[in-house]
Amino acid sequence: MHSTLFQIIQRKQAFEFKRHGLSASMKDMEAKHHSIKSLKSYPEAGGRSLAAAAGGDGGGCYRVNAEVEMESKIQKAVEFKVEGNRCYKEKKFREAIGKYHRALLQLKGVLVVEGTTGSEVNLRSKTNTKLTEEQKRLIESTEIDCYDSLTACLLQSELVNYERVKEYCLKVLEKQGDNFKAMYRAGIAFYHLGDFDNALQYLKEAKIREPTDTNVLRYIQLTEMKMNKCNQREREPSKEVVG
Structure with a gap:
């Protein structure tokens, strides 16, 4: 009888120990969770944010x-x-x-x-x-090389997009003002777009760098001929058509 009573007391003590132990563990977990939440919400209170506690702010790695x-x-x-x-x-x-x-x-x-x-x-x-x-x-x-090469490719097309050629040449000249090819090709583009003043300007600048280049000289001649024709038309008096 005494042994049976002793076993009952032992089981009761074990049950109480487990119950109180589990309760203590739950309280510890809640306390830790509250601490982490506080650090996340108010990093200034804990001294460091969670990201810092994890090993840095992440910016260095991203950089x-x-x-x-x-x-x-x-x-x-x-x-x-x-x-x-x-x-x-x-x-x-x-x-x-x-x-x-x-x-x-x-x-x-x-x-x-x-x-x-x-x-x-x-x-x-x-x-x-x-x-x-x-x-x-x-x-x-x-x-510069890409834009320069793009103009060379475009000039090989059956139907040349001179507006695009002009755009790319000017991009090159913005960064490399003494680029002979860009000057010459810009002159060609302006010529075919009908802007003879700008065409002659770029072609003459190209001639300064390559005075004997036959292509430059030929386009200068063509441009001047076009400009002369335009000037002659402007000087001719208007004629009224008699019906």
């Missing part, structure tokens, strides 16, 4: 990833340009145009475009990542 992505885009742009040059040599002009455009698209993801907002903000503006001088030179030279 490193952005730098790697920027470098990758620059290298891809160079690769597309090289592929475009290969297509041009093989006289695959349409394919070459596509490659050059893809190269420029890669560079657009790196360069800071003024006035961009929202989804247009690029990698550099998101992270304040700065390009190295070497990267800047590589981007500029790749961009």
Whole structure:
């Protein structure tokens, strides 16, 4: 009987111990949860935010990833340009145009475009990542080469888009004002667009750099002939048609 009573007491004590132990564990968990919630809601009270407690603010990691992505885009742009040059040599002009455009698209993801907002903000503006001088030179030279090569491809087309040729030539001249090919091609574009004043201006600038270039001299002659004809028409008195 005594042994039976002793077993009952032991079971009751064990039950009480488990109940109180579980209650204590629940209280500890609630206290920890409250502490974490407080840190998340009021990081200044705990001294550090949860992100900091986890090992940093995350910005450094994002910045490193952005730098790697920027470098990758620059290298891809160079690769597309090289592929475009290969297509041009093989006289695959349409394919070459596509490659050059893809190269420029890669560079657009790196360069800071003024006035961009929202989804247009690029990698550099998101992270304040700065390009190295070497990267800047590589981007500029790749961009110039692509626009220069695009004009060469367009001039090989059956129906030349002279407006686009003019646009690309002016982009090159903005960055490289003494580029002979861009001057000459800009002169050709303006000539075929009927803007003879600008055509003559760019052709004469090209002549200064290459005085004996036969193509430049020929287009200067053609432009001056067109201008003379236009001037003669302006000087002729208007004649009334008698019915």
